[in-house]
Amino acid sequence: MGEILAVRDVRKTFGEVRAVDGVSFTVRRGTITGLLGRNGAGKTTTIRMITGIFMPDSGDIRWLASSDGTSFRDRIGYLPEERGLYKQMKIVDLLLFLAEIKGQKPAGVRKRIDHWLDRFELTDKRDAKVEELSKGNQQKVQLIGTLLHDPELIILDEPQSGLDPVNMVLVRNLLRELRQEGKTILLSTHMMGEAEKMADEIILIHRGQVVLEGTIDEVRGSFGKNTLHIDFDGDGAFLRDLPQVKRAAIVNNAAELSLIDGADPQEILQASMSRLRIRRFELASPSLEEIFIEKVGTETLSHEVAR
Amino acid sequence: MNKTWAVFKREYLQAVKKKMFIIMTFLMPFFMVLLFALPTMMMTKGMGVRKVVVLDGTGQLAAAFSNVPPPAPAEGERDRRPEGLPQKVDLQYVNAKGQDLEAGAKPYLDRLTQTDTDNRLDGVLLVPADALANSDAHLKYYSRSATDLTQEGLARRASRSAQHYRLAARGLDPKEIDKLIADFDVDAVQLSKSGEEKKGGAENLLVGFMLTGLLILPSFIYGLEIMRGIVQEKTDRVVEVLVSSMSPSQLLVGKILGIAAVGLTQISVWMLMAAVVGGVQGTIAAMAGDNFLQLLRPMIFVYFMVFFLLAYLTYVCIYAIGGAICNTEKEAQQLIGPFSMIMMLPWFLMVGIITNPDSALSVGFSLAPVWGPMTMYVRTLVAEPPLWHIALSIAISIATIAAFFWITAKIFRIGILSYGKRPTLPELWRWLKVA
Numbered sequence: 001m002g003e004i005l006a007v008r009d010v011r012k013t014f015g016e017v018r019a020v021d022g023v024s025f026t027v028r029r030g031t032i033t034g035l036l037g038r039n040g041a042g043k044t045t046t047i048r049m050i051t052g053i054f055m056p057d058s059g060d061i062r063w064l065a066s067s068d069g070t071s072f073r074d075r076i077g078y079l080p081e082e083r084g085l086y087k088q089m090k091i092v093d094l095l096l097f098l099a100e101i102k103g104q105k106p107a108g109v110r111k112r113i114d115h116w117l118d119r120f121e122l123t124d125k126r127d128a129k130v131e132e133l134s135k136g137n138q139q140k141v142q143l144i145g146t147l148l149h150d151p152e153l154i155i156l157d158e159p160q161s162g163l164d165p166v167n168m169v170l171v172r173n174l175l176r177e178l179r180q181e182g183k184t185i186l187l188s189t190h191m192m193g194e195a196e197k198m199a200d201e202i203i204l205i206h207r208g209q210v211v212l213e214g215t216i217d218e219v220r221g222s223f224g225k226n227t228l229h230i231d232f233d234g235d236g237a238f239l240r241d242l243p244q245v246k247r248a249a250i251v252n253n254a255a256e257l258s259l260i261d262g263a264d265p266q267e268i269l270q271a272s273m274s275r276l277r278i279r280r281f282e283l284a285s286p287s288l289e290e291i292f293i294e295k296v297g298t299e300t301l302s303h304e305v306a307r
Numbered sequence: 308m309n310k311t312w313a314v315f316k317r318e319y320l321q322a323v324k325k326k327m328f329i330i331m332t333f334l335m336p337f338f339m340v341l342l343f344a345l346p347t348m349m350m351t352k353g354m355g356v357r358k359v360v361v362l363d364g365t366g367q368l369a370a371a372f373s374n375v376p377p378p379a380p381a382e383g384e385r386d387r388r389p390e391g392l393p394q395k396v397d398l399q400y401v402n403a404k405g406q407d408l409e410a411g412a413k414p415y416l417d418r419l420t421q422t423d424t425d426n427r428l429d430g431v432l433l434v435p436a437d438a439l440a441n442s443d444a445h446l447k448y449y450s451r452s453a454t455d456l457t458q459e460g461l462a463r464r465a466s467r468s469a470q471h472y473r474l475a476a477r478g479l480d481p482k483e484i485d486k487l488i489a490d491f492d493v494d495a496v497q498l499s500k501s502g503e504e505k506k507g508g509a510e511n512l513l514v515g516f517m518l519t520g521l522l523i524l525p526s527f528i529y530g531l532e533i534m535r536g537i538v539q540e541k542t543d544r545v546v547e548v549l550v551s552s553m554s555p556s557q558l559l560v561g562k563i564l565g566i567a568a569v570g571l572t573q574i575s576v577w578m579l580m581a582a583v584v585g586g587v588q589g590t591i592a593a594m595a596g597d598n599f600l601q602l603l604r605p606m607i608f609v610y611f612m613v614f615f616l617l618a619y620l621t622y623v624c625i626y627a628i629g630g631a632i633c634n635t636e637k638e639a640q641q642l643i644g645p646f647s648m649i650m651m652l653p654w655f656l657m658v659g660i661i662t663n664p665d666s667a668l669s670v671g672f673s674l675a676p677v678w679g680p681m682t683m684y685v686r687t688l689v690a691e692p693p694l695w696h697i698a699l700s701i702a703i704s705i706a707t708i709a710a711f712f713w714i715t716a717k718i719f720r721i722g723i724l725s726y727g728k729r730p731t732l733p734e735l736w737r738w739l740k741v742a
Contacts, residue, residue, distance in 0.1 A: 051551035078551045084544040088321065100313035101552040145548070 004029045010059035019045040021208035034199030035188040042208040043188045074103045077151035087131040098145035116144040135162045192288040206296040220285035228257040231280035310553040314561025322569040357429040364436035366404030371468030515661040526619045530626035537630030555720040617704040618680035624711035631722035653682045664690035676707035
């Protein structure tokens with residue numbers, strides 16, 4: 001599958017702050033690509049440059065030429081991080097407007113508006129004003145506005161913020177469905193769990209730079225099988241003090257242990273068996289969460305302590 | 308183009324549906340007319356009846372202060388009030404010949420300040436015994452108010468009566484005397500080069516204020532509206548969706564033209580209302596005792612449209628810049644406040660411009676950017692400036708609008724997305740050069 005978007009050595013500075021400092025990556029057609037990073041890592045600035053809101057200070061952003069000559073602005077659907085809706089407008093009028101500024105004819109859009117409102121269970125809110133809707137419903141309206149003009153590339157900045165678990169599943173399924181239809185999705189999030197469930201590829205940004213890039217399997221594989229998942233009964237607090245353990249996340253009766261290089265998991269199993277009742281013991285690749293912390297977490301923490 | 312149209316449509320429909328628009332459109336003209344007609348109505352109709360006692364030391368002036376109303380004015384001279392009493396006065400004449408005037412006045416003076424309003428007097432005029440013989444004699448008028456306009460009329464009556472008496476004392480025929488001491492009436496007529504005549508005079512000042520108010524007020528109100536809209540789009544982050552879908556210039560053109568269409572709709576309604584009012588012979592104008600429409604030439608309405616649009620687009624650009632560089636409505640209003648005072652400058656100089664429409668000051672303002680439309684309109688209203696002045700003023704305004712639009716589009720491009728602190732002037736300058 002070919003690339004739909006290539007970002008090359010893009011930089012953007014705001015006053016003294018280097019928000020994006022030489023970011024390069026590509027997005028392949030038909031994938032869900034997760035743009036990951038902590039708050040303030042440079043995700044949103046990168047996205048704003050891709051959508052043409054900001055001009056990069058240097059570097060370039062390339063689009064695969066469209067077959068029918070529509071401008072790139074009309075080929076993307078963009079969901080901003082915070083709600084971007086006219087609060088005083090009626091839902092149906094607003095959606096019409098959002099489609100029109102993407103070059104759609106009003107007559108052709110009405111049917112699609114009704115389809116999407118139905119899909120998101122908002123049909124009864126059709127004539128309500130945006131400000132009368134709950135935050136979650138506003139987010140759904142925004143999402144409809146992003147998809148109405150049937151964009152090739154859908155760019156979503158934190159699409160699941162403000163959604164309840166049911167709606168989160170709704171959005172997750174929708175995104176998978178859109179990928180099935182051949183759409184490309186670039187998804188920015190700081191929720192690693194969600195990214196792991198949806199993304200085919202990830203780009204990890206930290207302090208304005210890409211620190212990790214690849215498919216989820218590649219990324220996890222590159223970290224080797226150095227993570228132990230243990231489910232147990234008893235007090236597992238001692239696990240984090242074992243010499244073979246680099247880092248431990250222990251919640252209730254489950255532990256995720258990152259091992260130091262060359263550590264033998266067998267030794268940990270032995271040490272545990274004498275003190276805990278083991279229900280599960282698995283050596284696996286680290287989770288995205290774990291990789292995230294490994295890559296940027298400790299560094300950031302020490303940075304924050306230093307300040 | 309379709310995107311600009313979409314923005315235009317949205318701005319227009321959203322604004323026209325607002326309560327503010329409906330109130331402005333239908334109540335503003337009434338409000339303006341009322342504002343200017345009320346003082347006139349008060350002057351002509353009076354605010355109730357004033358009770359005045361005249362103590363006449365000469366005993367000869369009973370005829371002058373009798374309560375007989377002056378003869379009804381003939382057709383076409385409605386405004387002539389030769390006896391010059393601006394208010395309705397209930398006169399009580401007291402013959403005080405041979406009395407001590409000050410002592411005799413005492414009970415009446417007490418009635419000036421008493422609380423029982425039925426019996427209370429509004430004025431007491433003392434005519435000294437030597438008033439007819441001595442031309443240096445002083446009349447004395449007591450009242451509660453420092454600016455009692457009744458006094459002038461009473462003094463005039465007394466003077467005329469005294470003149471009458473003195474001349475009669477020299478053996479002149481009373482009928483002759485009336486002719487001899489008659490006042491002149493002045494009919495103010497404004498003559499234009501095209502030979503048209505229209506009624507001149509003080510009413511022009513009122514009409515000038517009224518029409519200029521109607522000309523510029525919407526610009527300021529909708530200017531604020533557009534500024535508020537832009538700040539709102541920034542805080543609601545709608546602007547991200549907009550700018551990722553179109554260029555800032557497309558957005559700006561759609562917005563400004565959309566709001567301009569709102570303004571045009573509004574004045575069209577006003578023109579229509581004016582036509583209706585004019586058609587039924589001006590109910591409101593007649594109420595004020597004047598027919599305002601006879602002060603206006605038809606070209607005035609054409610100029611109104613032209614200068615309205617020019618003023619409108621100029622101010623709206625300025626407000627759009629304000630909106631683009633500020634992050635909150637409050638901040639924007641504080642920033643734009645001093646600028647609107649500067650923009651309003653001709654309004655504060657209005658009396659000077661109306662009374663001297665061809666002075667260097669008036670001509671200068673009418674050819675200046677920003678101030679031009681308002682001032683030029685006033686000049687066309689009260690005088691007939693040379694056509695090339697009007698053409699030049701329009702050209703300068705169009706150039707100003709083009710320049711403002713260019714600047715606004717550039718600042719818009721960067722400012723609309725900068726959520727940080729407001730840019731300083733040097734920063735703004737850099738934006739202009741970079742974008």
